[in-house]
Amino acid sequence: MYDVVVIGQGLSGMLSAIWAKEHGYRTALVATGSGKIMQSTGVLDLIPGADGGLKEWSELYQLAAIEQSQLTGAMEQFKILTKRLGYPYKGDIEHLVPIVMGSGHIKETALYPETISPIKEHGQVVIVGFDEVIDFQPAYIKGNLQKARPQLSIATIEISLGKQSQRTMTQLDAARLLDKKENLDYCIKQIKQQMTVREISQPDLFIFPASLGVENWKYTLEQFTKELGAIVTEAPGMPPNTTAIRLHERLKKEAVKLGVRFYVDTTVVGCKMDRAGIESLTIKTSNHTTDISGKQFILATGGILGGGLEVTSDGVKETALELDADENGNIIHCPENLYPVGASRGFSVTHNGITGGVYSVLSSHEMVDKLHQQAIIGGIRSA
Amino acid sequence: MGQIIETDVVVIGGGMTGAGVLRDLALRGIKAILVEQQDLGHGTSTRNHGLLHSGARYAVRDEEAAIESYRENLILKKTVPGSIEQTGGFFVKVPEDDDSYIQKWLSACAKVGIPVEEIPVTLALQQEPFLNKDAQVVYRVPDGAVDCFTMVVDVVADAVNHGAKALTYHEVVDVITEQNRVTGVRVRDGFTGEEKVILAELVVNASGPWGAKIAELAGIPLRMINNKGMLAIFNHRINKQVINRLRMPGDADIFVPAHNVTIFGTTGINVEDPNDFSLHRQELEGMLAEGKKLIPSINELRLIRAFSGSRPLYQESTVSDASGRNVTRGIALLDHLKRDGLDGLVTITGGKLTTFRYMAERTVDLVGEKLGIKAACTTDQERVPHRKAEEFFKDVDMAPAARHKLSHWAGTKAAEIELSLKEKAANFVVCECEQVTWAEIESVIPAEGRFHLGDIRRRTRLGMGPCQGTFCNHRAAALAVEKGKATSDEAERSLHHAVFERKKGMDVVATGETAKQMQLMDTIYRVSLGFREGDYQHV
Numbered sequence: 078m079y080d081v082v083v084i085g086q087g088l089s090g091m092l093s094a095i096w097a098k099e100h101g102y103r104t105a106l107v108a109t110g111s112g113k114i115m116q117s118t119g120v121l122d123l124i125p126g127a128d129g130g131l132k133e134w135s136e137l138y139q140l141a142a143i144e145q146s147q148l149t150g151a152m153e154q155f156k157i158l159t160k161r162l163g164y165p166y167k168g169d170i171e172h173l174v175p176i177v178m179g180s181g182h183i184k185e186t187a188l189y190p191e192t193i194s195p196i197k198e199h200g201q202v203v204i205v206g207f208d209e210v211i212d213f214q215p216a217y218i219k220g221n222l223q224k225a226r227p228q229l230s231i232a233t234i235e236i237s238l239g240k241q242s243q244r245t246m247t248q249l250d251a252a253r254l255l256d257k258k259e260n261l262d263y264c265i266k267q268i269k270q271q272m273t274v275r276e277i278s279q280p281d282l283f284i285f286p287a288s289l290g291v292e293n294w295k296y297t298l299e300q301f302t303k304e305l306g307a308i309v310t311e312a313p314g315m316p317p318n319t320t321a322i323r324l325h326e327r328l329k330k331e332a333v334k335l336g337v338r339f340y341v342d343t344t345v346v347g348c349k350m351d352r353a354g355i356e357s358l359t360i361k362t363s364n365h366t367t368d369i370s371g372k373q374f375i376l377a378t379g380g381i382l383g384g385g386l387e388v389t390s391d392g393v394k395e396t397a398l399e400l401d402a403d404e405n406g407n408i409i410h411c412p413e414n415l416y417p418v419g420a421s422r423g424f425s426v427t428h429n430g431i432t433g434g435v436y437s438v439l440s441s442h443e444m445v446d447k448l449h450q451q452a453i454i455g456g457i458r459s460a
Numbered sequence: 461m462g463q464i465i466e467t468d469v470v471v472i473g474g475g476m477t478g479a480g481v482l483r484d485l486a487l488r489g490i491k492a493i494l495v496e497q498q499d500l501g502h503g504t505s506t507r508n509h510g511l512l513h514s515g516a517r518y519a520v521r522d523e524e525a526a527i528e529s530y531r532e533n534l535i536l537k538k539t540v541p542g543s544i545e546q547t548g549g550f551f552v553k554v555p556e557d558d559d560s561y562i563q564k565w566l567s568a569c570a571k572v573g574i575p576v577e578e579i580p581v582t583l584a585l586q587q588e589p590f591l592n593k594d595a596q597v598v599y600r601v602p603d604g605a606v607d608c609f610t611m612v613v614d615v616v617a618d619a620v621n622h623g624a625k626a627l628t629y630h631e632v633v634d635v636i637t638e639q640n641r642v643t644g645v646r647v648r649d650g651f652t653g654e655e656k657v658i659l660a661e662l663v664v665n666a667s668g669p670w671g672a673k674i675a676e677l678a679g680i681p682l683r684m685i686n687n688k689g690m691l692a693i694f695n696h697r698i699n700k701q702v703i704n705r706l707r708m709p710g711d712a713d714i715f716v717p718a719h720n721v722t723i724f725g726t727t728g729i730n731v732e733d734p735n736d737f738s739l740h741r742q743e744l745e746g747m748l749a750e751g752k753k754l755i756p757s758i759n760e761l762r763l764i765r766a767f768s769g770s771r772p773l774y775q776e777s778t779v780s781d782a783s784g785r786n787v788t789r790g791i792a793l794l795d796h797l798k799r800d801g802l803d804g805l806v807t808i809t810g811g812k813l814t815t816f817r818y819m820a821e822r823t824v825d826l827v828g829e830k831l832g833i834k835a836a837c838t839t840d841q842e843r844v845p846h847r848k849a850e851e852f853f854k855d856v857d858m859a860p861a862a863r864h865k866l867s868h869w870a871g872t873k874a875a876e877i878e879l880s881l882k883e884k885a886a887n888f889v890v891c892e893c894e895q896v897t898w899a900e901i902e903s904v905i906p907a908e909g910r911f912h913l914g915d916i917r918r919r920t921r922l923g924m925g926p927c928q929g930t931f932c933n934h935r936a937a938a939l940a941v942e943k944g945k946a947t948s949d950e951a952e953r954s955l956h957h958a959v960f961e962r963k964k965g966m967d968v969v970a971t972g973e974t975a976k977q978m979q980l981m982d983t984i985y986r987v988s989l990g991f992r993e994g995d996y997q998h999v
């Protein structure tokens with residue numbers, strides 16, 4: 078018997094599990110896939126894929142006063158957590174910053190990891206691509222970036238990842254290679270060489286794909302910064318983005334370390350209900366089906382993209398517990414002890430497929446808080 | 461005024477009909493230029509079912525169409541082998557279908573000479589496991605599957621090889637007439653906006669559903685019925701051969717295999733505007749309900765997209781019929797001198813994809829007569845080069861699946877593609893679903909530039925698979941800029957256009973996995989890559 082069972086291991090699910098555990102609850106997390114965080118860019122946007130500050134965001138997401146009041150606290154908690162995990166996020170929800178993406182387009186974001194630096198209006202930049210990373214093409218990026226930042230002076234460099242590389246690699250593959258010092262040194266050498274041979278003047282900023290190491294990102298970033306003598310940023314783009322993978326891996330490690338019980342590659346195929354709500358979940362792994370019971374349940378299975386909601390020819394369905402949903406993806410007759418977070422809260426909180434990192438963090442934070450209140454009132458606190 | 465070009469014949473329309481006319485003209489040694497407002501196959505010729513009719517579907521109702529179809533079916537299998545898969549086809553009677561139709565159909569097929577063979581139902585079910593277990597009678601006919609993308613491209617390429625010219629993205633904006641004679645056309649280049657005049661002895665209007673518009677430019681009345689049909693594509697190939705319902709032709713009763721997928725359709729609704737490619741969920745629901753009778757599990761299958769096209773049906777009188785199915789699909793070859801007293805203009809319309817060659821033959825016979833040229837038609841014998849290229853790519857370092865594709869696909873471009881695969885870093889796969897390499901993409905980008913992902917898709921199948929271009933469209937556009945094949949503006953415009961087009965076709969079938977895929981496309985382009993809705997002029 079768990080106090081809290083979280084379904085889904087995207088950003089919302091993972092944060093919910095960690096925070097619930099930190100509140101002292103016996104917590105389990107059940108998940109099939111790896112969560113949409115694997116496809117994300119690893120930065121926390123307000124309105125994904127659109128401009129707009131806090132005001133537009135809270136209007137669009139129809140945020141209740143209680144949620145708004147928790148916003149600052151939630152962001153602080155997230156920063157504290159990521160700092161502890163050795164992958165600190167910076168930024169400020171009141172002042173969005175422009176960052177360059179792997180297409181050369183610029184988007185505004187709220188919170189971002191230390192491997193990312195905002196893009197300025199003026200100055201010199203050099204875009205560095207790896208021959209093997211097919212989804213990061215410097216000349217193409219330059220074209221789009223130049224349009225958005227006409228006053229920047231932009232140069233491009235193409236280098237190779239060296240002997241261990243393959244014909245085509247993703248940003249993540251490249252990052253794993255850059256975890257090794259010899260590959261890193263080889264890259265630095267090539268960049269310096271090209272800078273000299275092609276007489277490229279010393280820039281203020283180097284733009285790389287989201288590939289600056291997975292485990293050893295800090296060392297990679299420091300080495301590049303020191304050796305190249307300028308600020309270095311990753312430009313996330315076509316998934317997989319290492320910016321997001323680092324966060325995911327670290328959150329998972331932390332959850333396990335805290336004692337969250339993980340049921341991986343496990344599908345929730347239904348639930349048993351009693352009058353008070355959900356009693357237990359029926360879960361299925363490759364070869365057997367069992368029940369896990371809990372007092373409170375957090376639904377973090379995502380929206381259509383995450384697979385938590387499915388569009389069928391006769392309406393929207395919630396997939397894990399097979400609850401009915403209305404045409405806006407809101408669960409009808411939500412059991413009392415089930416707490417949807419993130420994109421599981423329906424289409425009004427998703428834009429361009431996802432909720433955006435800020436909302437995910439806020440909703441998980443708020444939900445754990447609410448659950449805590451409930452637990453105290455209900456007297457089921459285990460601690 | 462811009463450039464003036466002179467030729468003997470101008471062919472308006474780069475559909476299958478225009479392509480056939482151009483090739484026939486070229487083979488008979490007549491100088492000709494084809495002009496197409498967009499890309500080859502922009503119209504109905506790539507918006508159809510891709511069924512190489514055996515004639516069996518028309519045998520009862522339209523004997524002439526059945527005869528033409530069967531004859532052309534045999535000719536095309538021989539002359540355009542690279543674009544045809546000789547799948548064969550089933551006609552299946554399910555309990556809902558009228559018993560008395562079988563006899564009528566059998567004797568009509570016999571009369572036309574279409575070979576029909578009865579297949580035991582158990583055997584048919586073994587071959588086609590998705591077929592309704594309650595099927596009562598099954599016959600086999602020589603239907604086939606046509607790749608209309610390659611066919612239109614290859615036929616035009618062969619015409620060009622024989623001295624003809626083809627100008628894509630050249631829209632006819634005026635038909636030039638002097639007194640009672642058409643002397644040429646004015647065209648506008650869709651990329652540059654530049655206008656040119658093409659002077660000719662004769663103009664052939666092969667503009668399909670746009671036929672009435674061209675006639676209007678020449679100042680003559682022409683009544684066309686544009687009968688729009690919807691088609692839907694499954695994410696994999698559910699049938700080996702074509703599956704038809706054995707009944708009077710109706711909606712949603714044909715499943716045609718096309719490479720790795722199956723195309724299902726269709727419907728028929730008359731529309732005014734030839735540019736009306738709209739898709740409606742209700743129409744699709746109706747199709748699925750009907751299709752269930754042949755393929756009971758149809759609702760569990762995943763659809764990746766839908767599309768629509770209009771049958772250009774010529775109607776001399778003005779009696780209208782909402783279904784469009786009772787208007788003849790017969791071929792209409794109009795000599796506007798005889799019909800309207802206007803010399804120098806001929807219209808060819810109606811018919812089918814299957815009969816394009818014959819339509820072209822008749823048209824060029826008339827053209828020859830008018831120009832006093834006696835050369836005979838040879839398109840019933842002369843082959844369009846095959847797509848097979850098995851002797852190539854053997855020692856190229858590349859993914860086996862991509863090699864397999866190219867050796868069945870590269871055709872006349874094989875040597876060029878092989879060279880580029882060996883010389884440059886062009887051997888990596890850009891589109892994983894369809895195994896398209898950069899070398900192949902490069903080989904279809906025109907020398908003068910004009911980067912257009914849609915054109916590339918039609919020639920390589922880039923982005924046609926289940927992910928509908930989510931990953932490869934961006935990749936191809938970025939690589940094109942990188943390799944100097946496109947400016948970043950061209951790449952951007954083309955990407956917006958491609959994503960928009962793909963989404964249009966996905967939206968109407970967007971349930972389950974396809975709904976998910978569509979959101980992924982939004983997330984990646986809007987959120988991961990930071991694209992914004994721009995006001996890009998779509999070429």
Ligand SMILES: Cc1cc2nc3c(=O)[nH]c(=O)nc-3n(C[C@H](O)[C@H](O)[C@H](O)COP(=O)(O)OP(=O)(O)OC[C@H]3O[C@@H](n4cnc5c(N)ncnc54)[C@H](O)[C@@H]3O)c2cc1C
Nearest residue numbers: 473475476477497503504505508509511632668689813814
């Ligand atoms: C739903 C559906 C399913 C079908 N299925 C089959 C089938 O399975 N088998 C079969 O044999 N037949 C089938 N057909 C019929 C067949 O597709 C058509 O008969 C055939 O494609 C018509 O070709 P076309 O060249 O005459 O017209 P189109 O392909 O439409 O060509 C006309 C061309 O003219 C161009 N054009 C128009 N205006 C201008 C201008 N002003 N300047 C320059 N160019 C211009 C257009 O862009 C277009 O490319 C189907 C039709 C439909 C609608």
